[in-house]
Amino acid sequence: MSNSPIRVYIVDDHLLVQEGIKALLQSEPSFEFVGSALTAEKCLTFFTEQKADVILMDISLPKMDGVQLCSILTEKFPSLKILALSTHNQGTYIRKMMENGAMGYLFKNANKTEIVKAITTVFRGEKFLTYDAENLLRQENLLQSQIPKLTKREKEVLVLVASGMTNGQISEKLFVSIDTVDSHRKNLHTKLNVKNTAQLIKIAGELNLI
Amino acid sequence: MSNSPIRVYIVDDHLLVQEGIKALLQSEPSFEFVGSALTAEKCLTFFTEQKADVILMDISLPKMDGVQLCSILTEKFPSLKILALSTHNQGTYIRKMMENGAMGYLFKNANKTEIVKAITTVFRGEKFLTYDAENLLRQENLLQSQIPKLTKREKEVLVLVASGMTNGQISEKLFVSIDTVDSHRKNLHTKLNVKNTAQLIKIAGELNLI
DNA sequence: AATTATCTCACGTAAAAGGGTGAATTTGTG
DNA sequence: CACAAATTCACCCTTTTACGTGAGATAATT
Numbered sequence: 074m075s076n077s078p079i080r081v082y083i084v085d086d087h088l089l090v091q092e093g094i095k096a097l098l099q100s101e102p103s104f105e106f107v108g109s110a111l112t113a114e115k116c117l118t119f120f121t122e123q124k125a126d127v128i129l130m131d132i133s134l135p136k137m138d139g140v141q142l143c144s145i146l147t148e149k150f151p152s153l154k155i156l157a158l159s160t161h162n163q164g165t166y167i168r169k170m171m172e173n174g175a176m177g178y179l180f181k182n183a184n185k186t187e188i189v190k191a192i193t194t195v196f197r198g199e200k201f202l203t204y205d206a207e208n209l210l211r212q213e214n215l216l217q218s219q220i221p222k223l224t225k226r227e228k229e230v231l232v233l234v235a236s237g238m239t240n241g242q243i244s245e246k247l248f249v250s251i252d253t254v255d256s257h258r259k260n261l262h263t264k265l266n267v268k269n270t271a272q273l274i275k276i277a278g279e280l281n282l283i
Numbered sequence: 284m285s286n287s288p289i290r291v292y293i294v295d296d297h298l299l300v301q302e303g304i305k306a307l308l309q310s311e312p313s314f315e316f317v318g319s320a321l322t323a324e325k326c327l328t329f330f331t332e333q334k335a336d337v338i339l340m341d342i343s344l345p346k347m348d349g350v351q352l353c354s355i356l357t358e359k360f361p362s363l364k365i366l367a368l369s370t371h372n373q374g375t376y377i378r379k380m381m382e383n384g385a386m387g388y389l390f391k392n393a394n395k396t397e398i399v400k401a402i403t404t405v406f407r408g409e410k411f412l413t414y415d416a417e418n419l420l421r422q423e424n425l426l427q428s429q430i431p432k433l434t435k436r437e438k439e440v441l442v443l444v445a446s447g448m449t450n451g452q453i454s455e456k457l458f459v460s461i462d463t464v465d466s467h468r469k470n471l472h473t474k475l476n477v478k479n480t481a482q483l484i485k486i487a488g489e490l491n492l493i
Numbered sequence: 494a495a496t497t498a499t500c501t502c503a504c505g506t507a508a509a510a511g512g513g514t515g516a517a518t519t520t521g522t523g
Numbered sequence: 524c525a526c527a528a529a530t531t532c533a534c535c536c537t538t539t540t541a542c543g544t545g546a547g548a549t550a551a552t553t
Contacts, residue, residue, distance in 0.1 A: 086392050087300075087303075087370075087391045087392050088303065088307075088392070088393065088394055088395065089299070089300045089303030089304060089307070089391055089393075089398075090297075090299045090300060090303055090391070091303065092302065092303035092304075092306040092307055093297075093298065093299030093300055093301065093302035093303035093304075093306070094299060094302075094303075095306065096302040096303070096305065096306045097298075097299070097302055160297075160370060181297045181299055181300070182296045182297045182298065183298065183299075184298055185298065188299075224498080224499060224500080225499090226499075226500065226501095227499095234481050235481055235482075235485045236481075236482070236485075237477060237478055237479055237481055237482035237485075239479070239538085239539065239540090240539075240540080241538095241539085249500085249501070249502085250501075250502055250503085251502095252501085252502050252503060252504085253500070253501050253502060255502095255540080255541085255542095256500080256501075256502080257500085258540080258541085259541080259542075259543095260499095262541085262542095267447060268447055268541080269447055269449070269480075269509085269540075269541075270479075270480050270481050270484075270510095270540075270541095271444050271445055271446075271447055271480050271481075271483075271484050272445075272446070272447035273481075274480075274481050274484040274485050274488070275445045275446075275447075275484050275488060275493065278484070278485060278488040278489075279488075283485065434528085434529060434530080435529090436529075436530065436531095437529095449508085449509060449510090450509070450510075451508095451509085459530085459531065459532085460531075460532055460533085461532095462531085462532050462533060462534085463530075463531050463532060465510080465511085466530085466531075466532080467530085467531095468510080468511085469511080469512075469513095472511085472512095478511080479510080479511075479539085480510075480511095480540095
């Protein structure tokens with residue numbers, strides 16, 4: 074098992090990254106480069122006939138993205154180990170990939186040692202998260218937990234306010250009284266610690282609540 | 284002149300991209316790979332002793348970014364041709380790099396043909412903008428031209444409003460009367476075609492005006 | 494079952510914003 | 524210089540928000 078090389082495939086729309094991986098793997102006898110693709114479609118075509126042990130996968134692919142490709146591949150080939158390879162420094166992407174069957178997440182600025190370690194780790198069936206990715210997830214969780222929990226109604230009112238509607242118009246739309254809408258806005262102010270509509274909409278925008 | 288190969292240097296914090304370029308250039312006899320760096324600092328160190336004809340440069344580098352590095356290099360080595368190599372699909376970056384002395388802009392998803400063409404083009408002293416980059420600039424210019432031109436004072440008032448200040452507070456801060464601030468806000472409403480503060484701050488956020 | 498959270502509504506006052514109109518002064522530009 | 528744009532200010536009136544306080548009804552959670 075440890076004698077035969079790990080067969081590695083790569084799908085990335087950046088030719089340069091493909092070539093880079095290829096070059097790196099060629100200098101390591103324990104790996105065998107079995108193919109590459111620029112798009113998810115071509116990757117799927119490859120796997121109908123051939124196989125690999127580990128696939129390095131970019132997230133941002135044209136048309137079908139990495140997340141979709143990931144879920145398809147894990148379903149069809151449960152033994153295939155997927156290692157996400159991306160520049161995306163947003164925790165949501167990391168989370169999505171791992172939820173869809175990826176065994177690891179690597180940033181493209183990784184050095185050779187880290188890449189080798191990542192591939193061998195996921196090949197063994199263990200998860201691999203680069204230190205930066207772990208950090209990112211932790212920080213984002215912190216931020217997320219600092220966002221006050223708004224109720225369904227409050228979120229509803231918030232987006233309507235942001236759309237420019239007055240309390241009167243909102244009350245008609247939601248079939249409640251103006252005073253009720255007023256109450257929700259007061260609660261929004263309290264929860265988000267603002268004192269007027271301008272501040273409210275600004276921070277709501279920053280928190281992607283609208 | 285066409286006999287001696289074009290000496291190419293690359294600075295990019297992604298090792299994989301470096302390796303990819305290296306691999307591509309090795310298969311082309313008209314190019315000579317003379318070195319690479321992961322950071323701007325190491326790049327500058329290299330150029331104190333050695334030289335190159337064309338430098339491929341990523342924009343997002345740790346610490347010192349590509350724009351700074353670009354302006355330094357063009358000043359010290361006017362004959363050096365800089366080719367920006369980036370995944371950044373924001374027109375501002377393209378514009379900044381070209382303003383700071385870059386001769387070309389290439390996306391990292393470029394294929395071999397395009398990369399070769401880009402290098403040879405900038406080596407000849409001509410500008411090279413990949414089709415996508417040109418498109419992007421054109422589209423952004425269109426969008427930009429659709430944003431109403433706000434006066435200096437209006438922008439000032441806008442950010443103060445977004446910060447949560449009332450007309451009274453703004454008037455004190457700017458040493459003008461409340462009526463004046465009121466006027467500016469009315470003009471903002473007219474120009475941005477909104478009818479209240481909520482809408483104003485929302486679209487201002489979307490247009491990156493605050 | 495008991496407690497808590499959410500949603501609802503009411504009333505009153507004060508503060509702020511919205512809307513219209515007009516106009517003087519300064520600044521910028523052809 | 525002349526014309527346009529920007530900045531400034533005033534006054535009126537209406538609408539909308541903001542803020543406090545209290546409270547009943549329903550849904551969710553322990």
